[in-house]
Amino acid sequence: MLYAKKITHEVDQMHQHLQKHLSIEKRTIHLGVITGLGNLNIANIFTAFNSEHPSIKFAVTNELSKELCKLLYEGNLDLALFAAPYDIDSYNFEVHPLEKEEFVLITPTNHPFSQKETIKLSETANENFIFPTKNNVSYDIFFTECRKAGFTPKIVSECNGPGRRIDLVQAGLGIAFISLSGLQYYNNSASLPTVRLVDPFYKHIVLARTKQEKASMSLLMFWQYIQQWK
The missing domain is CATH 3.40.190.10 (Periplasmic binding protein-like II)
Incomplete structure (x- = not known):
């Protein structure tokens, strides 16, 4: 039992x-x-x-x-x-x-930085920047790194889509940071000069x-x- x-x-x-x-x-x-x-x-x-x-x-x-x-x-x-x-x-x-993932700098084809392989972030102090919007983590990353380099970035446009930022750079509006995968994903970025930072920062x-x-x-x-x- x-x-x-x-x-x-x-x-x-x-x-x-x-x-x-x-x-x-x-x-x-x-x-x-x-x-x-x-x-x-x-x-x-x-x-x-x-x-x-x-x-x-x-x-x-x-x-x-x-x-x-x-x-x-x-x-x-x-x-x-x-x-x-x-x-x-x-x-x-x-x-x-x-x-x-490393961020790099993209510039218009006729920009003086386009001939460089690497650059110090402090050298971009007087440039026009295209940033993501403030509700994007990347905005905080970019802004903080610029301040650490000794300047407040001059932001002339904000948009979240990497493809749209690439389009604005191609049109000559300014320069922008972009992740390596974002650069590779958008085919229209092939003609854009890419410059790496001497002291890179990451996502x-x-x-x-x-x-x-x-x-x-x-x-x-x-x-x-x-x-x-x-």
Whole structure:
């Protein structure tokens, strides 16, 4: 009798574990992603992960990094892939670095800098700059680096799309910073002179989640899985 009760108890526990596992595996992961992920191909990651875990689905939100930080902090996302802002330590996030991507300078074809391979950022103090908008992490990065170089940048235009900034540079409006992957992605940039900085600065792509005592199995599985793509 006792043996039978033990078997029944073990079967019940197994059933509960299986039901819990199945409910976890069916969970949708809410993931925030920026457009410019460098060499990190999120589509390939999704495909590879789903080939092993086909019942786990993704709901993807595409926003700028600052907005993704806000959504993640407020609990509207499970995970986020973004360019780390300077104040990322003020958020209650667990962060895993994935990519470090260099920014370079692009100039019009007839610009004096176009003949140089490298340049000190301080040499650009009197130039007209095309920046992303202030709600873009890159704006903070560019502005801070210029101030560290001893000047306040003269910003003549702001737009977030790298392709549009490239167009404005080609038209001769000014010079701009752009990531190497952004430069390679837009084919119309092929004719633009590219100048590297003597003291380069970078965009740091990170994977982040809120610090929590308990997380779903599916979330933990993807958190661990994506880190192998570093």
